[in-house]
Amino acid sequence: MDLFEYVREKNLEKEAPLASRLRPTTLEEVVGQQHIIGKDKLLYRAIKADKLSSIIFYGPPGTGKTTLAKVIAHTTSADFKQINATVAGKKDMEDVIKKAQDLKGMYQKKTILFVDEIHRFNKGQQDYLLPFVEDGTIILIGATTENPYFEVNSALISRSSIFELKPLSKEDIKKLLERAVYDVEKGMGSYCAVIDEEALDFLADVAGGDARSALNAVELGILTTERSTDDKIHITIDVAAECIQKRVMNYDKTGDNHYDTISAFIKSMRGSDPDAAVYYLAKMLYAGEDIKFIARRIMICAAEDVGNADPMALTVAVSASQAIERIGMPEAQIILSQAATYVATAPKSNSAVNAIFEAMDNVRKMKTTVPSYLQDAHYGGAANMGRGIGYKYAHDYPNHYVEQQYLPDEIKDERFYHPSDNGHEKDIKEWMNFLKNV
Numbered sequence: 001m002d003l004f005e006y007v008r009e010k011n012l013e014k015e016a017p018l019a020s021r022l023r024p025t026t027l028e029e030v031v032g033q034q035h036i037i038g039k040d041k042l043l044y045r046a047i048k049a050d051k052l053s054s055i056i057f058y059g060p061p062g063t064g065k066t067t068l069a070k071v072i073a074h075t076t077s078a079d080f081k082q083i084n085a086t087v088a089g090k091k092d093m094e095d096v097i098k099k100a101q102d103l104k105g106m107y108q109k110k111t112i113l114f115v116d117e118i119h120r121f122n123k124g125q126q127d128y129l130l131p132f133v134e135d136g137t138i139i140l141i142g143a144t145t146e147n148p149y150f151e152v153n154s155a156l157i158s159r160s161s162i163f164e165l166k167p168l169s170k171e172d173i174k175k176l177l178e179r180a181v182y183d184v185e186k187g188m189g190s191y192c193a194v195i196d197e198e199a200l201d202f203l204a205d206v207a208g209g210d211a212r213s214a215l216n217a218v219e220l221g222i223l224t225t226e227r228s229t230d231d232k233i234h235i236t237i238d239v240a241a242e243c244i245q246k247r248v249m250n251y252d253k254t255g256d257n258h259y260d261t262i263s264a265f266i267k268s269m270r271g272s273d274p275d276a277a278v279y280y281l282a283k284m285l286y287a288g289e290d291i292k293f294i295a296r297r298i299m300i301c302a303a304e305d306v307g308n309a310d311p312m313a314l315t316v317a318v319s320a321s322q323a324i325e326r327i328g329m330p331e332a333q334i335i336l337s338q339a340a341t342y343v344a345t346a347p348k349s350n351s352a353v354n355a356i357f358e359a360m361d362n363v364r365k366m367k368t369t370v371p372s373y374l375q376d377a378h379y380g381g382a383a384n385m386g387r388g389i390g391y392k393y394a395h396d397y398p399n400h401y402v403e404q405q406y407l408p409d410e411i412k413d414e415r416f417y418h419p420s421d422n423g424h425e426k427d428i429k430e431w432m433n434f435l436k437n438v
Helices: 003-015 042-049 065-075 090-107 123-134 154-158 170-182 197-206 211-224 237-244 256-270 274-286 291-309 312-327 332-345 351-365 423-436
Strands: 055-058 079-084 111-116 139-144 161-164 193-195 233-235
Touching: 042 065, 042 161, 055 065, 065 079, 065 111, 065 139, 079 090, 090 111, 090 123, 123 139, 123 154, 170 193, 170 197, 170 211, 193 211, 197 211, 197 237, 211 233, 211 237, 233 237, 256 274, 256 291, 256 332, 274 291, 274 332, 291 312, 291 332, 291 351, 291 423, 312 332
Parallel strands: 055 139, 055 161, 079 111, 111 139, 193 233
Antiparallel strands: none
């Protein structure tokens, strides 16, 4: 690198967005993701030893996928190349592969190719890389916001280690924001700005684990806010809210209002009020609540409050939970709305809840023995011990049912599941009564 290139690179670094300037260059500087880069973890050891094999980073925006790639770039002795799948074509890949082959052939030097947004490559582009990953011409690092098992060729998946990055915690984001405001070398410390604790909490909450979103808001706030009489730039909660384009609401994700809103959401679904359910859903989404957390509450409500009155409620809720992880916001709000309104309008029953609670209570209180004819008979000598003898196979009888005692002798007259008269459970009750009278 000559003097002019060096000066140009330094100027580009100064002009780069705050989120880019703050990117760490060592693993020790990385905030969060300790489940994959903790000192006892495989990825940490592989990066430190410069012994990486092909890997794919998968996670939401702003969680550090590119950051980890940059850390690898600063620590590896291999030649590090980066392309973005949204703009790169086959010619770009051919150039990288040609240089990698030359380096490997002449100097036995490895090449690491970082492909950002790898899910944007079509099948043909992904297939092109495969033989060069297989023969070691390149070590591939892919980054994607989409589930790689759906979006990346199975052949590449099988030759790569998958590392899932999680949304950063509130404390992680607060740490980054403080570094951004007060760090003179990489951050904006030279602007003499201060950020209120209330603004820190607000930004860390509504960022939803996306560090880039929070850092962009702080940068915008510092660059656009006038100095006060004390010659400092004050980032208040109002400034923060304006910069991240979220309204300050009476909703603290660690306080009473957080739990009150969730409680109202669940009770509205249980109470069959879809309007109230979708209102509280909107309130949580607007305040930056974790969409996975909301999906979990809908699934629980579907099982606890709807149950077998409409078995499809749980199917809808589980499908919604899987869909939001694949799609993300803002479209996830539509999926959550569908699931919440379905559960709210479904017929209700808590018979399944009562059944398991009553059964668990009985298990705690009484010791029982499985009837011998229900015991496992699939091993040598079982019959000699009387196991499985006398069992009646239900499918051999009319209606695929035969009267037989399944409960242990000690509790043979107990009943735990009492179907309600609502929805599908009415049909269940009628069917069970029919079988009893056959």
